Amino acid sequence: MHKPHVTVAAIVKKNDYYLLVKERDKFTKKICYNQPAGHLEDKETLAQAASRELLEETGLTLAPMGLIGIYNLHAANGVHYLRFCFMFDGENIDDEPIPLDNDIISANWHTVEHIKTLPLRSHLVLQCIEDSQARPLQSLDFIYDD
Template identity: 60%
Template sequence: MHKPNVTVAAIVTCQDKFLLVKERDKHTGEICYNQPAGHLEANETLAEAAHRELIEETGISLNASHLVGIYNLHATNGIHYMRFSFAFNSPELSKPSPKDDDILSADWFSLEQIKSLPLRSSLVLKCIEDHLAGKAYPLSLIYQ
């Protein structure tokens, strides 16, 4: 039976900048950039998972304001991902301090800078563009 991997991503914005993490792709070994993101764990809601990943990968604790979208990705590594992306608004450009050893660094980037970075997947930019286009669904859309 086919079962997609459920992942969450945090789209964090402040002053027209987006928070991204720098990591090494586990399949290719290449350096790439991603939103703070990861897998849903047992006994947590999707929004809780996004909050946890944000803290683990950046050291920043914020609450999600809304769901940006649900994305389906059949990655080049052969894995099927269902990605739930949540928006987080930061009141300041806080200095990230990653706690996850897999994260090389985290920093704030403009949209133009992001377009020139090696991204983990096409969903990184797609989620940001959807967020900028005003796609916003209440957290209550997802039954807790």
């Protein structure tokens, strides 16, 4: 039976900057940039997973404001991902992000124009940012958690 990998991603915006993490792609071994993101864990809601990944990869504790979108990706590495992308408000963040996860090299703020020049983990990194600018957020109530 086919089972896609359920992942979450955190879009954090502060003024005109978006938070990305610098990491090494486990498939290609190349340095790339991604939103704070990762896999859903047992007994965790999607929103909780997004907040946990944000904390682990940036040291920031925030709650999501809403859902940007759901993305179905058949990646080049042969893995099927079902990605839930959440929006976080970074306007009141004064501290520099400090990754707690050893797999994260750094976490930094970037403009959209700069992000377009970076080696991205997937095209969904930019797609989710663009969608966050163009779409209304879905309420977290949109997701039923049992």
